[in-house]
Amino acid sequence: MGAAHARGRGLHPRRGGAGLPILLHYTVGFVIEEQARGGAEYENNPYRPEQIETVMDNIRYPLTTTMVDDLFTAEFDYGLRVILAGIAATRTDQAI
Numbered sequence: 001m002g003a004a005h006a007r008g009r010g011l012h013p014r015r016g017g018a019g020l021p022i023l024l025h026y027t028v029g030f031v032i033e034e035q036a037r038g039g040a041e042y043e044n045n046p047y048r049p050e051q052i053e054t055v056m057d058n059i060r061y062p063l064t065t066t067m068v069d070d071l072f073t074a075e076f077d078y079g080l081r082v083i084l085a086g087i088a089a090t091r092t093d094q095a096i
Contacts, residue, residue, distance in 0.1 A: 023083060
């Protein structure tokens with residue numbers, strides 16, 4: 001996206017650039033987590049079901065416990081759309 005395009009959409013180029021680290025950290029973090037979930041087995045892997053069960057209190061947090069499988073299958077695209085929507089919602093023609 002060029003500077004003129006960003007300005008035409010109400011996003012100052014500096015604000016757009018400020019969103020870059022957010023997108024970068026999200027992407028890198030997602031990949032690291034994905035590799036840990038699907039990677040080689042190692043002792044104390046926090047993604048192994050028996051490890052999750054030891055840290056999740058299903059009596060105190062029953063809804064969270066039922067969502068564990070869904071949380072680990074969250075889609076990258078959904079998270080990316082949420083981040084981009086947040087950046088768009090804070091757009092302004094002013095620099096940071």
